[in-house]
Amino acid sequence: MYESRASKKHKSFTRIIALFIVMNVILIIGAQAQLANSSVLRQLQLGVPGDLHVIFFSIIIEALPFIVIGVVGSTLLELFVSPDTIRRLLPKTWFLGIGVAGLLGLLFPFCECGLVPIVRRLMQKGVPAPLAAVFLLAAPVVNPVVGLATHFAFFTRPEFVYWRLGGAYLIAVIVGFLLINSQGGKNPSKTNYSANYCGCGFLHNYSRDNSLKTKLTNAFTHSQEEFFTIMHYLVIGAFLAATAQTFLPRVWLAAAGSHETGSVGVMMLVAFVLSLCSGADAFVANTFVSTFTPGSIVAFMVFGPMIDLKNTLMMLSSFNLGFVARLVFWVSILSFIVGVAINKLGVIGS
Amino acid sequence: MNTLIRLTALISLSYTLTILLKTGDITYYINPRFVPLTKFSLSFLLLLSFLTLVQFLLQLKNGPVTKNTARGVSILVLLACLTPFAFPPKMLGSSMAEQKGRLSIQRQATPQQSDLAQEIDDQQPQVIPDDMVQMKAFTNADGLITLTSNNYLELLFDMLDNQQRYLGKELEVTGFILHHKALKPDQYLVARYAIACCAADATIIGFVVEGTTSIPDNSWVKIRGTVTHFDQDSQPIVKVTSIEQIEQPTDPYIYQY
Numbered sequence: 001m002y003e004s005r006a007s008k009k010h011k012s013f014t015r016i017i018a019l020f021i022v023m024n025v026i027l028i029i030g031a032q033a034q035l036a037n038s039s040v041l042r043q044l045q046l047g048v049p050g051d052l053h054v055i056f057f058s059i060i061i062e063a064l065p066f067i068v069i070g071v072v073g074s075t076l077l078e079l080f081v082s083p084d085t086i087r088r089l090l091p092k093t094w095f096l097g098i099g100v101a102g103l104l105g106l107l108f109p110f111c112e113c114g115l116v117p118i119v120r121r122l123m124q125k126g127v128p129a130p131l132a133a134v135f136l137l138a139a140p141v142v143n144p145v146v147g148l149a150t151h152f153a154f155f156t157r158p159e160f161v162y163w164r165l166g167g168a169y170l171i172a173v174i175v176g177f178l179l180i181n182s183q184g185g186k187n188p189s190k191t192n193y194s195a196n197y198c199g200c201g202f203l204h205n206y207s208r209d210n211s212l213k214t215k216l217t218n219a220f221t222h223s224q225e226e227f228f229t230i231m232h233y234l235v236i237g238a239f240l241a242a243t244a245q246t247f248l249p250r251v252w253l254a255a256a257g258s259h260e261t262g263s264v265g266v267m268m269l270v271a272f273v274l275s276l277c278s279g280a281d282a283f284v285a286n287t288f289v290s291t292f293t294p295g296s297i298v299a300f301m302v303f304g305p306m307i308d309l310k311n312t313l314m315m316l317s318s319f320n321l322g323f324v325a326r327l328v329f330w331v332s333i334l335s336f337i338v339g340v341a342i343n344k345l346g347v348i349g350s
Numbered sequence: 351m352n353t354l355i356r357l358t359a360l361i362s363l364s365y366t367l368t369i370l371l372k373t374g375d376i377t378y379y380i381n382p383r384f385v386p387l388t389k390f391s392l393s394f395l396l397l398l399s400f401l402t403l404v405q406f407l408l409q410l411k412n413g414p415v416t417k418n419t420a421r422g423v424s425i426l427v428l429l430a431c432l433t434p435f436a437f438p439p440k441m442l443g444s445s446m447a448e449q450k451g452r453l454s455i456q457r458q459a460t461p462q463q464s465d466l467a468q469e470i471d472d473q474q475p476q477v478i479p480d481d482m483v484q485m486k487a488f489t490n491a492d493g494l495i496t497l498t499s500n501n502y503l504e505l506l507f508d509m510l511d512n513q514q515r516y517l518g519k520e521l522e523v524t525g526f527i528l529h530h531k532a533l534k535p536d537q538y539l540v541a542r543y544a545i546a547c548c549a550a551d552a553t554i555i556g557f558v559v560e561g562t563t564s565i566p567d568n569s570w571v572k573i574r575g576t577v578t579h580f581d582q583d584s585q586p587i588v589k590v591t592s593i594e595q596i597e598q599p600t601d602p603y604i605y606q607y
Binding site for chain 2: 018046047048049050051053054056057058059060061062064065067068072152220223224228229231232236238239241246274276277280281284286290
C-alpha cells in the first residue's frame with residue numbers, strides 16, 4: 001500500500017518534469033525558428049521545404065473545421081440517436097434506400113473529411129453498409145456547394161458540372177448495389193476501435209450507467225479519440241499530398257494529356273495523390289483543361305472526392321481493410337469507365 | 351504520458367491558430383472566406399484542450415487506469431502541430447509555380463454566341479453600354495487601367511470577353527516575375543497565385559510580358575504596359591513601358607469567389 005503510493009507520487013513527479021521539459025523545448029525551438037537569420041534554417045524556410053510546409057499546413061487548416069464537424073456530429077449521434085430511431089427511418093427496400101442515400105449530400109453538404117466518422121457511427125447504429133457507403137461516396141460530390149464551385153470554375157461549360165454530379169451519383173449508386181452482394185448487412189466499421197486506441201484514463205464500461213456525468217465523460221473521451229485518430233491520418237495524407245505537389249514534375253503529366261484512355265488514368269492518379277478538397281478541386285481541374293481530354297477532367301473531379309490519399313487513410317482508421325479495398329477498387333473501375341466513355345462518345349466537345 | 355502529448359499537441363495547435371488569426375497571416379494558407387470556420391475549429395480545440403487538461407490532472411491524482419497503447423498516433427499529431435514553429439507563414443514561392451498549372455480562364459463563349467456578339471458589335475455598338483461602363487469603372491482619368499487584388503479576376507474576365515476594347519490600352523499591374531517553361535524564352539509572366547480554398551489548390555494567373563528582364567524570379571514588381579495582342583489561348587500579351595521592383599504586398603494571393 002505504502003509502496004504503491006510512493007511509486008505513484010514518483011510517477012506524477014516525472015510527469016510534471018516531462019511536461020516542463022516538453023514545453024521548454026517547444027518554446028526554445030519556436031523562438032529560435034522565428035528569430036533565425038542564420039543561413040541554413042532561413043534557406044529551408046524560404047525554399048522548397050517552406051513551400052511544402054505551406055501546402056501541408058494549409059490542407060490541415062482547411063480540413064480541420066470539417067473534421068471537427070464530423071467528430072462533433074458523430075458524438076451527437078452517439079449520444080442522442082438510438083439504433084431504434086435509425087431503424088425506423090431507414091427505407092424499406094434496397095432500391096429506394098440506395099437511391100435516397102446518394103442524394104443525402106444535398107441536405108448535408110459535408111466534405112469527405114467530416115464524413116468518415118459520421119458514416120462509421122451510422123454503421124454502428126445499424127445502418128447497412130451499402131447505404132452508408134453510398135452516402136460516403138456521393139455526398140462529397142453531389143451537393144450544392146460543390147456544384148456551385150464547379151459552376152464557377154467551368155463558367156461557360158456547364159456540361160462539366162452535369163457530368164461531374166451525374167457521374168458521381170451513378171457511380172455511388174452502382175457501388176452500393178455491388179456492395180449488397182459482397183457486404184450485405186455486415187458491419188465493416190472497426191468495433192475494437194476504442195479498445196485498441198484508448199490510452200485515456202477512463203474505463204470504457206458500457207454498463208447500464210446512464211447518468212449524465214458518465215455520458216458526458218464518454219462523449220469527451222470518444223471525441224478526443226476520434227479526433228486524434230482521424231487527425232493522424234490527415235497528417236500523413238496531407239504530408240504525402242504536399243510532397244507530391246512539390247516534387248512531382250507536372251511536365252511528365254502533360255505527355256499523357258491527349259490520349260483517350262491514358263489521360264483518364266493519369267488524371268485519376270493525380271486526383272488520388274493531390275487529395276484536394278471537393279470544393280476546390282474544380283479550380284485545379286480547370287488548369288488541366290487545355291492539355292487534357294474532357295473525360296479525364298471529369299474523372300478527376302468524380303474520382304478525387306470519393307477516393308484520394310488523405311481520405312483512404314482516414315477510411316482505414318474507421319473501416320476494415322477489405323471494405324476500403326472494395327470501395328477503392330469499384331470506384332476506380334467505374335470512374336475510369338465514365339471518363340473513357342465521355343472521351344469515346346465525345347459528349348463534351350473540347 | 352499519452353494524455354500529456356495530446357495536451358501539448360492541442361495547445362500548440364490552438365496557439366498557432368490564434369496567432370495566425372490575430373496577425374492575419376492565416377490568409378497565407380486559406381481563403382479569408384474560411385476564417386469563420388477556422389475560428390470554429392479553434393473554439394473546439396480550446397474546449398478539447400481544457401478537457402484534456404482536466405483529464406491529465408485527474409490522471410496525476412489517480413494514476414493511469416489503462417495502459418497506453420497508441421502513443422504513435424499522438425506523437426505524430428504533436429509533430430505536425432509543432433511544425434509551424436519551425437516554418438513561419440510565408441507566401442508560396444515561385445519554385446512552386448512550375449508545379450502549379452496556369453489557370454486558363456474559360457471565358458470563350460460557344461461559337462454561335464460569339465458570332466452573335468460579333469454581329470451586335472458590328473451593327474449597333476450602342477447596344478453594349480454596360481461593358482463600357484464596367485471598363486470605365488476600372489479606368490482612371492488618364493485612361494490607365496489599374497489592377498488591384500480586388501478587381502484582378504473581374505478585370506481579367508472582362509478583358510477576355512471584350513478583347514477588342516482593351517487592345518492598345520495602358521494598364522498597371524503588380525505581380526512576381528516568373529519565367530514559366532510554357533512560355534517562349536523572350537517572354538515572362540507577371541504572375542499572381544489565385545486561391546480557391548487553400549494554398550494546396552493555388553493556380554497561376556498573370557500577364558505575359560514580351561521582352562526580357564534582369565530581375566530574378568520571385569521578386570515583386572509593378573509594371574505599366576500596353577496590351578499589344580491576345581495569344582491563341584486568348585491570354586493578353588503586354589509590352590512593358592515601365593517596371594519597378596516593389597516589396598511583396600500584404601495580400602499576395604488573389605482569392606477566387
